[in-house]
Amino acid sequence: xxxxxxxxxxxxxxxxxxxxxxxxxxxxxxxxxxxxxxxxxxxxxxxxxxxxxxxxxxxxxxxxxxxxxxxxxxxxxxxxxxxxxxxxxxxxxxxxxxxxxxxxxxxxxxxxxxxxxxxxxxxxxxxxxxxxxxxxxxxxxxxxxxxxxxxxxxxxxxxxxxxxxxxxxxxxxxxxxxxxxxxxxxxxxxxxxxxxxxxxxxxxxxxxxxxxxxxxxxxxxxxxxxxxxxxxxxxxxxxxxxxxxxxxxxxxxxxxxxxxxxxxxxxxxxxxxxxxxxxxxxxxxxxxxxxxxxxxxxxxxxxxxxxxxxxxxxxxxxxxxxxxxxxxxxxxxxxxxxxxxxxx
Numbered sequence: 090x091x092x093x094x095x096x097x098x099x100x101x102x103x104x105x106x107x108x109x110x111x112x113x114x115x116x117x118x119x120x121x122x123x124x125x126x127x128x129x130x131x132x133x134x135x136x137x138x139x140x141x142x143x144x145x146x147x148x149x150x151x152x153x154x155x156x157x158x159x160x161x162x163x164x165x166x167x168x169x170x171x172x173x174x175x176x177x178x179x180x181x182x183x184x185x186x187x188x189x190x191x192x193x194x195x196x197x198x199x200x201x202x203x204x205x206x207x208x209x210x211x212x213x214x215x216x217x218x219x220x221x222x223x224x225x226x227x228x229x230x231x232x233x234x235x236x237x238x239x240x241x242x243x244x245x246x247x248x249x250x251x252x253x254x255x256x257x258x259x260x261x262x263x264x265x266x267x268x269x270x271x272x273x274x275x276x277x278x279x280x281x282x283x284x285x286x287x288x289x290x291x292x293x294x295x296x297x298x299x300x301x302x303x304x305x306x307x308x309x310x311x312x313x314x315x316x317x318x319x320x321x322x323x324x325x326x327x328x329x330x331x332x333x334x335x336x337x338x339x340x341x342x343x344x345x346x347x348x349x350x351x352x353x354x355x356x357x358x359x360x361x362x363x364x365x366x367x368x369x370x371x372x373x374x375x376x377x378x379x380x381x382x383x384x385x386x387x388x389x390x391x392x393x394x395x396x397x398x399x400x401x402x403x404x405x406x407x408x409x410x411x412x413x414x415x416x417x418x419x420x421x422x423x424x425x426x427x428x429x430x431x432x433x
Contacts, residue, residue, distance in 0.1 A: 303336015354408030
């Protein structure tokens, strides 16, 4: 095992005792930092930035240097997996991701490949290797992938949506297609995460960003079994599952073969601990909008959150990604408050 100068994040993930609570933030490498915006401008667009290993590595490390977080997360996108499977996407400014072609039939699913990450996603693995070399053991590196259901949403809908009604329609009317697509995504994702780990990722996180649009019953059929397959397959490093909006599945998350469960800001902390149980580490869950408040209010809300979670089996984070117009000084206030207040 590599020796890390700061291994708080990994120790907390594994449920070991820590001297203080580790802290990082979803979307910490991004538009909140002027330094990120400068690199993105140099790249020309988001996809060029994400697919150029040296640039992706540079923005991955920025939050460690500038914000003082306890872990880096590789700069990439969940939609690289559908692209590697043969369904490319484009990123439109102020619109988001768009898939020119979508999955409409079982034969479309059959045409997709189970991607070879060493070939189609080599740029991510190269970025991980560069980050590991540059970090030189300062903090751990998080790898990640989108949950199969969330990727299915984009692959059928073709773009972001409030309801993903086309994707949900397929669950009800095209069950064979839905399960075939989910399985293919799952197989690709397992290979991808294992390749990230081999390249140097110390923990991997599964993002189920659209979990909350499903009914509890649909979630148990179309999301949890596939997340469970991924958790069962990843034995090399700890796994975090973050399913935004899936408050109804917290008990089941407690049974997954993962070490960490991420909570969004709608999930009551004590209730979540009772439902998930004491075997898992919890991560979260400050409302990202708290970071628009005064410095005093940010400190107060952060301390309240730590009081509710406790300082063990806990990783401090937001309940979702940090919003792009957040003042970096407010972000630093949150991070420094966690570090000071939790060192008890």
